[in-house]
Amino acid sequence: MIRGLIKKYWRNERDEKKEQLDDDMAHPVRVEALIVEDNDDETLFLAGLLRQQNVISTCAHSIAGALECLGSAQRYQLAFVDLNLPNGSGIEVVRRIKENRRHCHVIVLSGAIEKIPLVVGYGYIGVLGKPYNASNIGEILWKHRLPCNSY
Numbered sequence: 001m002i003r004g005l006i007k008k009y010w011r012n013e014r015d016e017k018k019e020q021l022d023d024d025m026a027h028p029v030r031v032e033a034l035i036v037e038d039n040d041d042e043t044l045f046l047a048g049l050l051r052q053q054n055v056i057s058t059c060a061h062s063i064a065g066a067l068e069c070l071g072s073a074q075r076y077q078l079a080f081v082d083l084n085l086p087n088g089s090g091i092e093v094v095r096r097i098k099e100n101r102r103h104c105h106v107i108v109l110s111g112a113i114e115k116i117p118l119v120v121g122y123g124y125i126g127v128l129g130k131p132y133n134a135s136n137i138g139e140i141l142w143k144h145r146l147p148c149n150s151y
Helices: 002-026 040-052 063-071 091-100 113-119 134-143
Strands: 032-035 055-060 078-082 105-110 126-129
Touching: 032 040, 032 063, 040 055, 040 134, 055 063, 063 091, 078 091, 091 105, 091 113, 105 113, 126 134
Parallel strands: 032 055, 032 078, 078 105, 105 126
Antiparallel strands: none
């Protein structure tokens, strides 16, 4: 009788642990990204690619919008920052990200390659020259072990 109760209790506890593990696998760690890009088409393209990777993205179209997002409680693990924004340079955004969120991986976007040396030393992990495509993004994400399926 007691053996039967012990076995039944042990099975229930084991099943609960297995259900918890299954639940954890169904809801993996959430990755959040900040996209700072003034071009709507490129923003939608990038956000769509990240959505396919189960990455939640927040978009800002200006320096002020980006700084507002960075001031929020969001925990961004990834940031795509265009250097050429209508109200200034994205360098300020990159600098602010690295000051306040050291563990955030920054990928610089730019159509003007001559601006890239201006952000050297700010800790970005990659540069995407415009126009970029899905495989360029996937390559950078894969190289740094960030969320990425094959593109």
